[in-house]
Amino acid sequence: MRLRFRSIFISDVHLGTPDCQAAYLLDFLQTTRCDTLYLVGDIIDIEAMAQRSRWPKAHRDVVSELFAIAARGTRVIYIPGNHDAPLRSLCGRRISDIEVHLNAVHTGADGRRYLVSHGDEFDPERIGRSWLEWVGEYGHRGLCLINRAVAGLRRLARLPYLPLSIIAKTRLAGAMAYIDAYERRVASACERAGFDGHICGHIHFGNLRRIGEVLYLNDGDWVEHCTALVETDAGAMQLLHWSEERAALAHSDGERFVPAHAAPLSMAPLSRNATLPPPRMGTFG
Numbered sequence: 684m685r686l687r688f689r690s691i692f693i694s695d696v697h698l699g700t701p702d703c704q705a706a707y708l709l710d711f712l713q714t715t716r717c718d719t720l721y722l723v724g725d726i727i728d729i730e731a732m733a734q735r736s737r738w739p740k741a742h743r744d745v746v747s748e749l750f751a752i753a754a755r756g757t758r759v760i761y762i763p764g765n766h767d768a769p770l771r772s773l774c775g776r777r778i779s780d781i782e783v784h785l786n787a788v789h790t791g792a793d794g795r796r797y798l799v800s801h802g803d804e805f806d807p808e809r810i811g812r813s814w815l816e817w818v819g820e821y822g823h824r825g826l827c828l829i830n831r832a833v834a835g836l837r838r839l840a841r842l843p844y845l846p847l848s849i850i851a852k853t854r855l856a857g858a859m860a861y862i863d864a865y866e867r868r869v870a871s872a873c874e875r876a877g878f879d880g881h882i883c884g885h886i887h888f889g890n891l892r893r894i895g896e897v898l899y900l901n902d903g904d905w906v907e908h909c910t911a912l913v914e915t916d917a918g919a920m921q922l923l924h925w926s927e928e929r930a931a932l933a934h935s936d937g938e939r940f941v942p943a944h945a946a947p948l949s950m951a952p953l954s955r956n957a958t959l960p961p962p963r964m965g966t967f968g
Contacts, residue, residue: 687716689792690914694723694884695904698742699732702906705741711925712748720757723884723902724764724801753780760787764801793918795879802883805868862888870894889922891933
C-alpha cells in the first residue's frame with residue numbers, strides 16, 4: 684500500500700553517522716509518493732564524515748532512492764543545513780534532478796504560505812548549536828549511543844522502536860526551555876515576515892504548534908524520532924512517526940488543530956494508526 688501526499692518535508696537524517704535510522708527512512712520513501720519533496724537540511728552529515736567516515740549500504744540506498752524520486756518527476760528541493768553547509772555553495776544550481784536552495788517558500792493547497800528553512804539561523808547568536816548547550820555535546824552523544832543499544836535490543840526482542848531521546852528531552856527542564864524559546868523565535872520571525880507558518884528542522888524535536896497568528900512546524904529527524912511532516916491534497920499538515928509502528932502525532936487543517944499527543948512522551952510504544960500501512964516484514968534490523 685502506497686500513501687500519496689501533496690508535499691513531504693524531512694530533515695536531520697545525518698547520513699554518514701552511526702545514529703542515522705536509514706532503514707526506516709528508506710521504507711518511508713519507498714512507501715510514499717508526493718508532488719514535492721523538501722529535504723530540509725542535515726541530510727548528509729558532512730561535518731561528522733570529515734572526522735569519521737561511515738557509509739553503509741542502507742545510507743547509499745537512501746541517496747539512490749532520493750535521486751530515483753527526482754527522476755520519476757517529483758520536484759525535490761534540497762535546503763542544506765549546518766551539518767551539510769558546504770552544499771550551500773551550490774544554491775541556485777542542481778545536483779542531477781535535485782534543486783538546491785538556501786530556503787524556499789511553500790504555498791499550501793489551502794493558500795497558506797510557509798517559509799521553509801533548516802532553522803540553524805535561529806540559534807542564539809548563530810552559534811550552530813541546539814539544545815546540546817543545556818545537556819552537553821557528550822551527553823547527547825551518550826544518549827544516542829544508549830538509543831542505538833536499546834533499539835538493537837528491542838529489535839532482537841521483536842519490540843517496536845522506542846524514541847528514547849524524546850523521553851529524555853521532555854524530562855529535562857533546560858532542554859524543554861530551550862526548545863520553547865527556539866520555537867518562539869522562529870514564530871516571531873515568521874510573523875514579522877508576513878508568512879502563515881514556518882517549516883524547519885534542526886533541533887531534532889518534531890512539533891506542530893500555533894504560536895500567536897502563525898504555525899510553527901518542525902519535521903523532526905531520522906536519528907532519534909523518525910518523523911516526517913506531510914501535507915495532504917487538502918492542505919492539512921500532519922507529523923508522522925515511521926518505524927515498526929506508524930502513528931500520526933499531530934494534525935492541522937486550518938480549522939482543527941491537534942498538537943502532539945502524550946503517547947511518544949511516555950515509555951509506552953507509539954500506538955499504531957489504522958490509516959497507515961503496516962511495516963513490511965524484514966525491512967528493518
